[in-house]
Amino acid sequence: RRGKMAKSTQLIDNEVFRAFATYAAIVLLKMMLMSLITAYFRLTRKAFVNPEDAASYGKGEAAKKYLRTDPDVERARRGHLNDLENIVPFVGIGLLYALSGPELSSALLHFRIFTGARILHTFAYLIPLPQPGRGLSWAVGYAVTFSMAYNVLKAAWLL
Amino acid sequence: RRGKMAKSTQLIDNEVFRAFATYAAIVLLKMMLMSLITAYFRLTRKAFVNPEDAASYGKGEAAKKYLRTDPDVERARRGHLNDLENIVPFVGIGLLYALSGPELSSALLHFRIFTGARILHTFAYLIPLPQPGRGLSWAVGYAVTFSMAYNVLKAAWLL
Amino acid sequence: RRGKMAKSTQLIDNEVFRAFATYAAIVLLKMMLMSLITAYFRLTRKAFVNPEDAASYGKGEAAKKYLRTDPDVERARRGHLNDLENIVPFVGIGLLYALSGPELSSALLHFRIFTGARILHTFAYLIPLPQPGRGLSWAVGYAVTFSMAYNVLKAAWLL
Numbered sequence: 001r002r003g004k005m006a007k008s009t010q011l012i013d014n015e016v017f018r019a020f021a022t023y024a025a026i027v028l029l030k031m032m033l034m035s036l037i038t039a040y041f042r043l044t045r046k047a048f049v050n051p052e053d054a055a056s057y058g059k060g061e062a063a064k065k066y067l068r069t070d071p072d073v074e075r076a077r078r079g080h081l082n083d084l085e086n087i088v089p090f091v092g093i094g095l096l097y098a099l100s101g102p103e104l105s106s107a108l109l110h111f112r113i114f115t116g117a118r119i120l121h122t123f124a125y126l127i128p129l130p131q132p133g134r135g136l137s138w139a140v141g142y143a144v145t146f147s148m149a150y151n152v153l154k155a156a157w158l159l
Numbered sequence: 160r161r162g163k164m165a166k167s168t169q170l171i172d173n174e175v176f177r178a179f180a181t182y183a184a185i186v187l188l189k190m191m192l193m194s195l196i197t198a199y200f201r202l203t204r205k206a207f208v209n210p211e212d213a214a215s216y217g218k219g220e221a222a223k224k225y226l227r228t229d230p231d232v233e234r235a236r237r238g239h240l241n242d243l244e245n246i247v248p249f250v251g252i253g254l255l256y257a258l259s260g261p262e263l264s265s266a267l268l269h270f271r272i273f274t275g276a277r278i279l280h281t282f283a284y285l286i287p288l289p290q291p292g293r294g295l296s297w298a299v300g301y302a303v304t305f306s307m308a309y310n311v312l313k314a315a316w317l318l
Numbered sequence: 319r320r321g322k323m324a325k326s327t328q329l330i331d332n333e334v335f336r337a338f339a340t341y342a343a344i345v346l347l348k349m350m351l352m353s354l355i356t357a358y359f360r361l362t363r364k365a366f367v368n369p370e371d372a373a374s375y376g377k378g379e380a381a382k383k384y385l386r387t388d389p390d391v392e393r394a395r396r397g398h399l400n401d402l403e404n405i406v407p408f409v410g411i412g413l414l415y416a417l418s419g420p421e422l423s424s425a426l427l428h429f430r431i432f433t434g435a436r437i438l439h440t441f442a443y444l445i446p447l448p449q450p451g452r453g454l455s456w457a458v459g460y461a462v463t464f465s466m467a468y469n470v471l472k473a474a475w476l477l
Contacts, residue, residue: 011258018315021255025308025315028248032301035244049237052287078367084243084402085353089346091251092409096339099329128370142350149343155330156339170417171473180414180474184467187407191460194403208396211446243402250410 016107020098023111024091027118031087034080037126038073045070079125083118086138089145090114097148100155110144117141175266179257182270183250186277190246193239196285197232204229238284242277245297249273249304256307259314269303276300334425338416341429342409345436349405352398355444356391363388397443401436404456408432408463415466418473428462435459 011017041047047070048054054066094114098107117140124134170176200206206229207213213225253273257266276299283293329335359365365388366372372384412432416425435458442452 012260012314017258021259021311021315025252025255025311028251029305029308031244032248032304035301050234050287050293052290052293056290075368080244084247085349085398088247088402088406088409089350091247092346093343095254095413096343099335100339101330128368131370131374134368134370142353145350146347149347152339152343156336156343171419176417177474180418180470184411184414184470184474187410188464188467190403191407191463194460209393209446209452211449211452215449239403243406247406250406254413 014098015104016098016102019104019108019111020094023115024094027087027090027115030119030122031080031083034076034083034122038076038080041070041072041076045072047073075125075128079122082121082125082138086121086141086145087118090118090141090148093145093149093152096152096156100152102151110148114141114144117144173257174263175257175261178263178267178270179253182274183253186246186249186274189278189281190239190242193235193242193281197235197239200229200231200235204231206232234284234287238281241280241284241297245280245300245304246277249277249300249307252304252308252311255311259311261310269307273300273303276303332416333422334416334420337422337426337429338412341433342412345405345408345433348437348440349398349401352394352401352440356394356398359388359390359394363390365391393443393446397440400439400443400456404439404459404463405436408436408459408466411463411467411470414470418470420469428466432459432462435462 012021042053046054046057046066047068048066049069051063051067054063057063057066094111097110102110117137121134121137121141123129124137128134171180201212205213205216205225206227207225208228210222210226213222216222216225253270256269261269276296280293280296280300282288283296287293330339360371364372364375364384365386366384367387369381369385372381375381375384412429415428420428435455439452439455439459441447442455446452
């Protein structure tokens with residue numbers, strides 16, 4: 001198995017790339033989880049936005065009362081959008097960073113802090129924790145991505 | 160031409176990577192198409208959100224009536240956001256999966272089912288089809304991405 | 319340093335890939351900047367969406383008046399979402415394009431026009447400039463991404 005992969009591409013044999021693959025997959029799965037959380041709140045709170053989604057709860061006028069917004073649904077949706085705004089730059093910049101030849105220890109530090117910060121951010125948003133809990137977890141993830149971007153630009157320009 | 164590419168990078172010579180490049184480009188173009196659909200509905204329904212966009216339809220108070228929401232515009236926007244939420248994980252996890260050395264036949268199966276499911280999802284959202292049409296097409300794409308993430312984590316940890 | 323990177327991966331030694339890394343990092347950082355602009359407007363306009371964010375400005379009923387929408391906040395948020403809708407396809411398709419073996423001069427042309435167009439788009443959105451300023455800058459970025467996708471599909475199919 002290893003021989004075949006080494007033939008097809010060496011990237012997965014690179015320790016830093018393998019670390020990136022692991023943490024990028026974890027944060028992207030975490031982001032995908034937000035869809036299920038939103039769906040859970042829509043179904044339990046009976047709060048839909050599409051008439052065809054509310055149709056199974058009643059016909060005509062009876063269904064219309066389920067076309068409404070719900071605070072829990074909106075909160076989960078904001079958490080999902082915040083993930084998109086922050087996890088997309090992490091995955092894009094993180095891939096370039098992983099390919100720029102960083103030390104494995106530095107790379108693991110970046111990937112692990114980001115992943116931890118975004119998991120905390122989700123809890124802080126959904127529970128919700130009082131500020132500055134959510135703000136700090138957001139800022140830590142932001143700073144990690146910024147640090148990786150700095151390393152990418154340095155590597156791309158100084159080579 | 161081939162020789163030059165092989166020198167610059169072997170990735171595009173990898174059959175799985177080439178399949179990924181094809182389907183990733185197709186679903187990203189499909190996602191970009193949502194911008195044109197939203198713009199089409201905004202122009203034909205005369206429903207804008209920015210005052211400077213409505214300005215060409217009238218001056219002052221006359222333009223204000225075009226600053227409104229429209230069900231078709233909002234539906235296209237929701238379809239676009241759902242694409243972002245689902246196609247971003249597919250592209251990120253799919254790239255890692257393509258580089259993890261899967262069999263070409265498995266990879267093609269993943270990429271083709273996802274692409275087909277997302278195209279169906281767009282039709283189900285815009286027509287709209289009665290549920291569970293849209294829900295099922297969403298779930299199929301979600302499951303494919305989950306399966307690729309499982310393979311990435313297995314490959315990254317077991318090597 | 320160079321030797322070590324060359325050993326870990328040759329990608330960063332590829333001139334086109336290095337150009338892509340530079341411009342992708344720049345547009346992703348520009349997109350991340352939208353979070354700070356939104357936060358700036360939320361704090362200066364005192365317009366929040368989460369009760370826990372408004373809590374530091376007053377207790378109970380006093381805080382509720384800060385749970386409101388503000389035109390500047392909403393404008394920055396729309397600019398951020400538009401970045402997600404356009405920069406995500408650029409990064410995904412641009413990576414595939416960079417790995418498909420284009421001429422360096424063509425690649426630089428694509429990357430630089432896109433980056434310039436998206437920076438103009440942000441100014442056009444936030445100032446705001448009268449139309450078609452924002453519309454044109456959006457269309458230029460869209461066309462560049464489309465051109466890269468065409469080259470990716472041509473390279474993936476014709477090899």
